Amino acid sequence: MGLYMSAGDIDDKEEPATTLARLRRDNREFDEYLKWAWTIKPIRTFFIPFAAGASYDGKSVYISYDVQTVIDNVEYESAIVRHETTEWALRYYLGIGEDYGDDPVGHRIANRAEFDRVRQLGDGDHALEVYKEVIDAQIYRTERMDITGRPIPQDLALYPYEDDTSLRSKMREEMFNERSEEEWNKLHPTTPTRTGPISPEPGDDPRLTRDIFIYLDPKAPQDRFAQCSTCRLWSNPDRCAVHGPDVEVTGSMSCALYVHGDPHSQLLEAAVTPIESGLVDREVRCENCQWFSETYCELFDRLNRGMPHEFNLDTKVHPKGCCNAQQPTEAD
Numbered sequence: 375m376g377l378y379m380s381a382g383d384i385d386d387k388e389e390p391a392t393t394l395a396r397l398r399r400d401n402r403e404f405d406e407y408l409k410w411a412w413t414i415k416p417i418r419t420f421f422i423p424f425a426a427g428a429s430y431d432g433k434s435v436y437i438s439y440d441v442q443t444v445i446d447n448v449e450y451e452s453a454i455v456r457h458e459t460t461e462w463a464l465r466y467y468l469g470i471g472e473d474y475g476d477d478p479v480g481h482r483i484a485n486r487a488e489f490d491r492v493r494q495l496g497d498g499d500h501a502l503e504v505y506k507e508v509i510d511a512q513i514y515r516t517e518r519m520d521i522t523g524r525p526i527p528q529d530l531a532l533y534p535y536e537d538d539t540s541l542r543s544k545m546r547e548e549m550f551n552e553r554s555e556e557e558w559n560k561l562h563p564t565t566p567t568r569t570g571p572i573s574p575e576p577g578d579d580p581r582l583t584r585d586i587f588i589y590l591d592p593k594a595p596q597d598r599f600a601q602c603s604t605c606r607l608w609s610n611p612d613r614c615a616v617h618g619p620d621v622e623v624t625g626s627m628s629c630a631l632y633v634h635g636d637p638h639s640q641l642l643e644a645a646v647t648p649i650e651s652g653l654v655d656r657e658v659r660c661e662n663c664q665w666f667s668e669t670y671c672e673l674f675d676r677l678n679r680g681m682p683h684e685f686n687l688d689t690k691v692h693p694k695g696c697c698n699a700q701q702p703t704e705a706d
Contacts, residue, residue, distance in 0.1 A: 385478060386506055388486040394460070397468065397483070404467040407432070411459035412487075416451050419557050421524035423541065425513045426454050428462040429529040431680065435459060436527055441512050445505055448495050453505075457488035462531065472533075521545065525553040529680055546672060562679065581686040584674060584697065592659070592694035593634050600658050600696035602627045606635030609642065617651065618644025629653040630698045656702055661693040663700045673699055 398405040414435050416426075422438040429436070435458045437443065443451040461484035464470040471480015492505045521544060528549045535542045548554060592599040602608045603625030607615040614623040616631060619642045629651040660666045665673035674687035691697075 385481060386485065386510070387478070387482050388489055389479065389482045391486055391490065394483050394486055401467060404463055407463050407467065408460065411463065412452070412456050414455050414459065416455055417527070417561070419525070419560070420527045421521065422526075422530070423517055423519075423521060423545070424534055425509070425516045426458055427534060428458040428531050429527065430531040431529065432459065432462045432466060434527075434529065436530060438516055441516065442508070445508050446496070446501070448501070450492055450495060450505060453488045453491035453495065456491050457484045460484040460487040465533065521548050523551055523553060524548060525551075525557040528554065528558050528676065546667075581684055584687045587697040587699045588630070589691065589697040590634070590695055591692050592696075596694040599634070599694055600628055600632055601625060602629075603637065604634060605637060606633045607631065608637040609640055610637060613642055615640050615642055616645040617648065617653070618642050620644065621648060623653070624655065627653055627655045628658040632696075652698065658696050658700050659693065660691045660695045660697075660700070662702060664703045665699075665701060666691070666693070669693070
């Protein structure tokens with residue numbers, strides 16, 4: 375929830391009210407989102423570590439079913455909604471608070487939005503003191519509860535849990551347990567299960583398939599597949615045909631323009647920049663991706679579930695395969 379900076383640290387500090395007001399004045403999209411998002415009715419049927427959170431698209435707010443938000447006969451759930459949506463929007467629209475554990479500004483701006491709402495609903499600072507005492511105790515308790523078998527929403531944003539890789543992994547697993555599936559399907563009764571891609575309707579299916587991510591099954595040598603050392607465009611020593619003679623490209627690198635084949639000397643011409651091609655120096659196969667689960671891509675499944683009318687992605691992937699949506703695991 376918004377009261378946490380990282381596991382075990384409750385941060386109740388506030389930025390000045392003028393900070394949020396200025397950001398809203400200077401950023402129209404940010405302001406328009408908050409006008410809408412502050413009216414969201416939270417979903418209360420799931421369990422949320424840290425007590426509350428937003429969906430990854432910022433369209434839903436979840437408050438854990440075991441969190442009591444009525445204090446002295448006042449319902450304060452709208453204050454929590456303001457915190458979660460403000461924090462999400464600061465990251466999405468303005469890039470503020472993207473490093474959740476080390477950058478407290480976004481969290482403290484969200485505190486201001488939350489606490490001002492508490493002051494408004496209650497009797498000023500006295501109400502806020504009572505609110506903090508009650509809510510903080512519940513967050514402390516919720517964070518320490520075992521999430522095994524509990525219903526976790528499948529679109530929950532995971533950024534508050536950056537410093538706890540074991541919890542993030544466990545949450546991804548529990549998002550698809552029996553109770554999670556049951557509660558999710560109550561909210562999304564037409565959403566398909568994760569057993570594979572959605573069956574197309576009769577006739578042409580206009581939905582996007584995974585070719586938009588340029589998914590590739592592996593070719594030999596599989597342990598070096600998708601790295602520059604097995605790309606036709608790579609040219610020893612440490613150069614690439616399309617990155618030109620001035621950019622060092624080692625065999626351990628990879629980019630979105632990968633073409634499997636034997637490297638060979640050729641004309642070097644700077645047709646793209648490393649930023650344009652997405653050049654990185656890391657292992658980029660599915661087995662190295664945070665979305666990979668044995669033979670299954672959780673990102674593809676989330677897109678199928680979250681936007682079933684837009685995506686029809688085959689979720690079965692090879693561990694040695696790759697695509698341009700690859701994200702490194704926390705350990706990489």
